[in-house]
Amino acid sequence: MTKVNYVEASGTVHAVEADAGITAMEAAVKNGVPGIDGDCGGAAACATCHVYVDTAWIARTGPAGEGLEKSMLEFAEDVTEASRLACQITLSDALDGLVLRLPDRQH
Template sequence: MTKVSFVEVTGTTYAVEADSGISAMEAAVRNNVPGIDGDCGGAAACATCHVYVDPAWLAKTGAAGEGMEKDMLEFAEDVRENSRLACQIKLTSELDGLVLRLPEKQH
């Protein structure tokens, strides 16, 4: 199991545990984390799972991938260097303890 913390702008934190191999978006949706909708089901086609990777985790998650993920982030609000689509972050044991911050509002 991989632990992931989703942190709202207000500081409210939703700590979830998920099986390795699923995406951070799937973990959020399965655990009813507000603000992560995943409308496209993880196809990187909607930006409703936009998150900010906590700076301490950027080296392990990497930056947004070229192509579909980066293109879709252009439609998200308040995109930053640490912006990612949660559907493109696959959970592994190396990401145990991952912290993802939620934007103020989603697209």
């Protein structure tokens, strides 16, 4: 199991335990984390799972992928270097304790 901490813009933390191999978006949706909609079901086609990877975790998750992920982030609001689509972050034991911050609002 991989623990992921989703931090709302208000500071409220939602700690979720999820199986390795699913995405951070799937884990959030399955556990009712507010602010992660995942309208496209994980196809990187909507940007409703936009998150900010905590700076301590960026080296492990990597930056937004070239192509589809970066293109979809163009539709998200307040994009930064730490922005990722949660549907493109596959959980693994190496990401146990991952901290993802949620934007004020999703597109």
